[in-house]
Amino acid sequence: MNEKLVIQIQAYLDGELSAEARLQLLARLEKDSEARELCDSLKAEQGFLKDVGENSHELPVAHSYFWKAISDEIQPHPSPRNETRHKEAAVAFQRWSAWLVPGGVIACIALVVFQKGVLDDVLDGIKSTGKKAARVAPSFHEIDSQQQNAGFISFRSESEGVSVVWISNY
Amino acid sequence: MSADFSFEDREETEVVSAAKTGDAVAFEELVRRHGDKIFRRALSMMRDENTALDMAQLAWIKAWNRLSQFHGDSSFATWMTRVTINVCLDHIRKAKRWKFAESIEEMDENSGGVERKLPVVETNPTEGLEREELKKTIDRALAQLSEGHRAVIVMHTFEEMAYKEIAESMDCSIGTVMSRIFYARRNLASILKRMLEEDSQS
Amino acid sequence: MKATNSSKPKFSSALQILGLALMVFWFATPVLQAAETLKLSARLVWGTNRDKSADDELKAMTPKLKSKFVNIFKWKEYYEISKKTFQFPKHEGKQVRMSKKCEIIMKLLDKDTLQVQVIGEDQLQRTVKHPLKPILNDGDLFVVGGDDKDSYGDAWFLVITHPDLGKEHKKEK
Incomplete structure (x- = not known):
């Protein structure tokens, strides 16, 4: 008996076959005694597991202990006191933001200089005079995510000379 | 204030609604009500009490952060169980990824290959056992399955999740789910048969 | 005056x-x-614990690369789905199709920063930046990997290397 038929029988028992596929399989079962036997066997197995159910397990620790670990992690609902703090933080940010515009202009100039490779050439000049130690290449990779819920892990094996970025969408 | 308010006698929908507004007391009540079930599900997936405890806590934390995504299409317990299963699957995936995380034997997926040659188990291998005894035997047999196979058995048989839903959780095709469920069941039946033979010999 | x-x-x-x-x-x-132009190699690799069946026409990864993978990852077998060696002007970048579902876009952002964009099923999955010098000068491997969506428990890897790496490893590790 081929694997496809066996899996089709299982899908039929699980109620996952389309109406058309179901009719085709029923016709096959009428003719094929071996397939019919397998169908009965699978049905018995499936029913048995559901009937018996699972072993019951309970939390091995006290609820208070279990809950504490959770409550330490979850964000409490913002209290009026927290809201006051947020407002204070916003005022402080406004004061600091006055410096952002000139800071941004300086950063843009610095960026343009970097992009043109001026700094690289200056530093290469230093290298040629034997003072390269100051220049350090980016030590590791940067990762941008384009998808929500997308995570990544990065890892570097020095012994193998392998850098890994593991991406996951789970 | 919610801190002085007990949710103990409240309807589940009311407790969930309060938790969704950020009421930690209401959320604690949900943890109290479903804590055992969620731990049991995590244990059935992970097979290790400490890891299961960690996974259950992580699942509750994730659930808190995603409560707005719960729209009451299913019961809260069902939704929470799905969150737990996904947390466990994620953990399994991460642990399987790096060799140094666990031994190869522990991480072996064991799908396909040898199992594909398994004969169809024609008889009920657990015939004659008492119900409680059966539960324990099934529990031991589940522990011997690979993580992937155990996950599909738990999701399909005990959680009654549809193929499509399992495929989404495991991020694979429905065909893969169908095949995996079949071989997981065959494998479980084969393990049960072997265990009973060993028990009867001893 | x-x-x-x-x-x-x-x-x-x-x-x-x-x-x-x-x-x-x-x-x-x-x-x-x-x-200036840049020459690199990219391999698409499938990692699995399954034994290779007789029907499979999969090309095993070279022993040198495989030994590195085996020491890091948990999978026993690594098969090379495709390998592309390509040369491109540094300022332009290059789009390379690795398989039916996977494409990559390589670009040099500055003198020593390689940008790799991984495209899966016509969707940009991830943009990764990595220093170029370790790849070119030290024979390092830069690997982007992920779980195989179609085959639970298996994985895919995109391996960026110096074009000569498969032939001879430049640096004794």
Whole structure:
């Protein structure tokens, strides 16, 4: 008996076959005694597991202990006191933001200089005079995510000379 | 204030609604009500009490952060169980990824290959056992399955999740789910048969 | 007065020369960079614990690369789905199709930053930046990996290397 038929029988028992596929399989079962036997066997197995159910397990620790670990992690609902703090933080940010515009202009100039490779050439000049130690290449990779819920892990094996970025969408 | 308010006698929908507004007391009540079930599900997936405890806590934390995504299409317990299963699957995936995380034997997926040659188990291998005894035997047999196979058995048989839903959780095709469920069941039946033979010999 | 008058044009012409030199330097840098090309290799690899069946026409990964993978990852077998070696002007970048579902876009962001964009099923999955020097000078491997969506428990890897790495490892580790 081929694997496809066996899996089709299982899908039929699980109620996952389309109406058309179901009719085709029923016709096959009428003719094929071996397939019919397998169908009965699978049905018995499936029913048995559901009937018996699972072993019951309970939390091995006290609820208070279990809950504490959770409550330490979850964000409490913002209290009026927290809201006051947020407002204070916003005022402080406004004061600091006055410096952002000139800071941004300086950063843009610095960026343009970097992009043109001026700094690289200056530093290469230093290298040629034997003072390269100051220049350090980016030590590791940067990762941008384009998808929500997308995570990544990065890892570097020095012994193998392998850098890994593991991406996951789970 | 919610801190002085007990949710103990409240309807589940009311407790969930309060938790969704950020009421930690209401959320604690949900943890109290479903804590055992969620731990049991995590244990059935992970097979290790400490890891299961960690996974259950992580699942509750994730659930808190995603409560707005719960729209009451299913019961809260069902939704929470799905969150737990996904947390466990994620953990399994991460642990399987790096060799140094666990031994190869522990991480072996064991799908396909040898199992594909398994004969169809024609008889009920657990015939004659008492119900409680059966539960324990099934529990031991589940522990011997690979993580992937155990996950599909738990999701399909005990959680009654549809193929499509399992495929989404495991991020694979429905065909893969169908095949995996079949071989997981065959494998479980084969393990049960072997265990009973060993028990009867001893 | 006289001396002052004669020194002014000299000073301004020196400034002009300096300005011109700066402009030439400013605009010439990209032009010079454009002339340079970058050569790299990319492999798409499938990691699995399954035994290779007789029907499979999969190419095993080279022993040298496999030994590195085996020491890091948990999978026993690594098969090379495709390997592409390509050369591209540093300022332009290159789009390479690795398989039916997977494409990559390589680009050099600056002298030593390689940007790799991984495209799966026509969707940009991830943009990763990595220093180029360890790949070219030290024979390092840069690997982007993920779980195989179609085959639970298996994985895919995109391996970026020096084009000669498969032949001879440059650096003794």
